[in-house]
Amino acid sequence: MTNALPVTLDDVHDAAARIKGVAHRTPVLRSRTLNALAGTEVFVKCENFQRIGAFKFRGAYNAVSRLTPEQLARGIASYSSGNHAQATALAARELGSTAVIVMPEDAPRSKKEATAGYGAEIVTYDRYTGDRVAIGEALAAERGLTLIPPYEHPHIIAGQGTAALELIEEVKDLGALLVPVGGGGLIAGCATAAKGLLPGIRVIGVEPEAGDDTKRSLAAGERVRIPIPRTIADGQAAEIPGELTFSVNRRLVDDIALVSDDDLRVAMRWAFERMKIVIEPSGASPLAALLSGRIPDLPPRVGMIVSGGNIDADRFAELCADAPG
Amino acid sequence: MTNALPVTLDDVHDAAARIKGVAHRTPVLRSRTLNALAGTEVFVKCENFQRIGAFKFRGAYNAVSRLTPEQLARGIASYSSGNHAQATALAARELGSTAVIVMPEDAPRSKKEATAGYGAEIVTYDRYTGDRVAIGEALAAERGLTLIPPYEHPHIIAGQGTAALELIEEVKDLGALLVPVGGGGLIAGCATAAKGLLPGIRVIGVEPEAGDDTKRSLAAGERVRIPIPRTIADGQAAEIPGELTFSVNRRLVDDIALVSDDDLRVAMRWAFERMKIVIEPSGASPLAALLSGRIPDLPPRVGMIVSGGNIDADRFAELCADAPG
Numbered sequence: 001m002t003n004a005l006p007v008t009l010d011d012v013h014d015a016a017a018r019i020k021g022v023a024h025r026t027p028v029l030r031s032r033t034l035n036a037l038a039g040t041e042v043f044v045k046c047e048n049f050q051r052i053g054a055f056k057f058r059g060a061y062n063a064v065s066r067l068t069p070e071q072l073a074r075g076i077a078s079y080s081s082g083n084h085a086q087a088t089a090l091a092a093r094e095l096g097s098t099a100v101i102v103m104p105e106d107a108p109r110s111k112k113e114a115t116a117g118y119g120a121e122i123v124t125y126d127r128y129t130g131d132r133v134a135i136g137e138a139l140a141a142e143r144g145l146t147l148i149p150p151y152e153h154p155h156i157i158a159g160q161g162t163a164a165l166e167l168i169e170e171v172k173d174l175g176a177l178l179v180p181v182g183g184g185g186l187i188a189g190c191a192t193a194a195k196g197l198l199p200g201i202r203v204i205g206v207e208p209e210a211g212d213d214t215k216r217s218l219a220a221g222e223r224v225r226i227p228i229p230r231t232i233a234d235g236q237a238a239e240i241p242g243e244l245t246f247s248v249n250r251r252l253v254d255d256i257a258l259v260s261d262d263d264l265r266v267a268m269r270w271a272f273e274r275m276k277i278v279i280e281p282s283g284a285s286p287l288a289a290l291l292s293g294r295i296p297d298l299p300p301r302v303g304m305i306v307s308g309g310n311i312d313a314d315r316f317a318e319l320c321a322d323a324p325g
Numbered sequence: 326m327t328n329a330l331p332v333t334l335d336d337v338h339d340a341a342a343r344i345k346g347v348a349h350r351t352p353v354l355r356s357r358t359l360n361a362l363a364g365t366e367v368f369v370k371c372e373n374f375q376r377i378g379a380f381k382f383r384g385a386y387n388a389v390s391r392l393t394p395e396q397l398a399r400g401i402a403s404y405s406s407g408n409h410a411q412a413t414a415l416a417a418r419e420l421g422s423t424a425v426i427v428m429p430e431d432a433p434r435s436k437k438e439a440t441a442g443y444g445a446e447i448v449t450y451d452r453y454t455g456d457r458v459a460i461g462e463a464l465a466a467e468r469g470l471t472l473i474p475p476y477e478h479p480h481i482i483a484g485q486g487t488a489a490l491e492l493i494e495e496v497k498d499l500g501a502l503l504v505p506v507g508g509g510g511l512i513a514g515c516a517t518a519a520k521g522l523l524p525g526i527r528v529i530g531v532e533p534e535a536g537d538d539t540k541r542s543l544a545a546g547e548r549v550r551i552p553i554p555r556t557i558a559d560g561q562a563a564e565i566p567g568e569l570t571f572s573v574n575r576r577l578v579d580d581i582a583l584v585s586d587d588d589l590r591v592a593m594r595w596a597f598e599r600m601k602i603v604i605e606p607s608g609a610s611p612l613a614a615l616l617s618g619r620i621p622d623l624p625p626r627v628g629m630i631v632s633g634g635n636i637d638a639d640r641f642a643e644l645c646a647d648a649p650g
Binding site for chain 2: 030032046049053110269272314
């Protein structure tokens, strides 16, 4: 069974049944202007409209919903740069549990406030010196909590895959799917769903240039660690792909495109002015890759996951003011 | 027949058939946070995602599509503070005609650029001293163009009503419908559709405090002219209700709520940060009324038309920086 993948299309279908009526079935937007610029028809799955403002709620709810009543009563622990924090906090609240979240001190204000707003306790650490996994594990052991990691878990991966499942159910045939890559959970789940439904589809991940750990790892055939990325894409600042997510992505992801922080700024402004939607830097990476022409030979119908929209209006304005052009 | 309304539900259905496949069927968003704040379930019809970024394309396309081949060959004239300009320009292009648009000198840059981008010729005037109707009519007479006014036309009103028609077809029963009021065309069409489908529905218009011409007119029982409004809601800066639109609205609109420019700023920022959508000041007026508690005794299910999202990122940042709270 060494060839079996840790997550299957059935697992994604199963997750879809669990999140139904709890997570939003997010809309798919189209833009004729985008089609003209990209030279192909683009279908934009808007996970920025998901509950908590990002796809993360899908996986968190799927994972938390499988805990026993005893586990739920003791509570949940997690660590996250932001969106998984909110997702776990909300999933815990929805399922009658409590959550303690380890967050970097410099996480965006709106993400910390929203996490606290869902009733979670926040423990902060310095993301340039601390080890969030160790802190989370110690906390879980000490207090008897169940740890819900941000991507290294089959239920998380299967839950995130429901975004692609819904997109393909709605728009049917797609020649390619563009997905932001951070820890690799979203693309692992989406690739599982996409290749399960449409075996010929190209799955293309997008990373920031400074955070190209998955691109390097795919090229090397093994997980490669890079220096802590300094990029405006705070959700994509991973140093190394997850072990579990990489075991999926090395088999299902066809290619990785890279974008600069300036590409992200331009894409965020473009989405604001032309599509009227708010995308956080990480979530804008596939759009940035399209608009900057970083992906050659696009097929006629392309799906794109806009993964989240959690950004303060002030921070957005600051970033857009620096956008070239 | 003095009691007959100039636009009927059948006219709205007829417009819906004409715009089908050309205009977007825009999504209806929901937000649990908004429901909690408003104390009712809110259904948000997102006309900011409509083609040209606002509902205006519905009416313009409906009107232009009824011109004769000779009229289309001679071309179209119109006047508009912005969104109707883009809508007419695009409708003309889609139907193989040309457009000349009279726009105020101080119209937002993005609206002027977009209008020119659709191939229209722009003629500017000073909105504090010039008379756009007279300029538009003179231009039309001189060049043999057909004038497509922004709201004083049954085909425009019927077209705008398709926004409410789609909303009610999708979410069924609604106790109230909140609609921005500028010249009165959107609410006249939406009230026609809404009361035709759901006779018991309350139709509530929302105007900026400085531009309360429709509220005053409804109270007086006749059209009242006010000084040129100075408000950030550039799409709602009407001095007097339209004659045709007022003849509908005095019979179908139940009430008008007023919002301040600060209410609009708060609502725009809130929609950005919590709903991840971009709303221009005029389009945010119903949301502003809800968030500021300006509408008492809301029924359980409330529809809301977000009428447009055409605003530069820089101007948006400027307005939000001034938002209180």
